[in-house]
Amino acid sequence: LAKTTQPISMDSYEGQEVNITCSHNNIATNDYITWYQQFPSQGPRFIIQGYKTKVTNEVASLFIPADRKSSTLSLPRVSLSDTAVYYCLVGDMVPSNYQLIWGAGTKLIIKP
């Protein structure tokens, strides 16, 4: 099972770009990389998912190097409302072998 390692916490300021890096050294060939955001008293919310290279959507970008042993979630121009816990997950999405391990997540605090 591929485990992930993220910083426990990060601080930044409104308007800045925030990059959160996740390490997953034993990622398997079939594993996708998925990031979630969680606010207090809410369930995790899907942000972005990728397999290799770069993925971008309306809220974030995900950078994955060629060896796929790490990934970086990039949040452009953060605001106070981006204060949340961010989880990086690596898992085999095949139903017959479905396994996902949630790491401790990164608590991101955005300051004014």
Place this chain on the structure above:
Amino acid sequence: SAVISQKPSRDICQRGTSLTIQCQVDSQVTMMFWYRQQPGQSLTLIATANQGSEATYESGFVIDKFPISRPNLTFSTLTVSNMSPEDSSIYLCSVRQGAANQPQHFGDGTRLSIL
């Protein structure tokens, strides 16, 4: 993405009782899962709710303690049986639609406190 509703959103229960949590989805989904999240902690997968058959439990979780039903493709229940204070936690339902590489989507959870 699917809209997921969990009931109740929170409850306070007495030791030794059982509580059934419901998860309703507004569209048919391939997979449904139940997680536990203790305050300030990450998520732990309890089981995969299989439609029409017994749930698949993760290590450390058993059917007698956490019976699960999934009668159709839009609904599942998780029962927390014979509760003790250690069961105080947030219980989350998640779903996945379509292909195997699609991400999960979560309900807002049930916050359970055991006295």
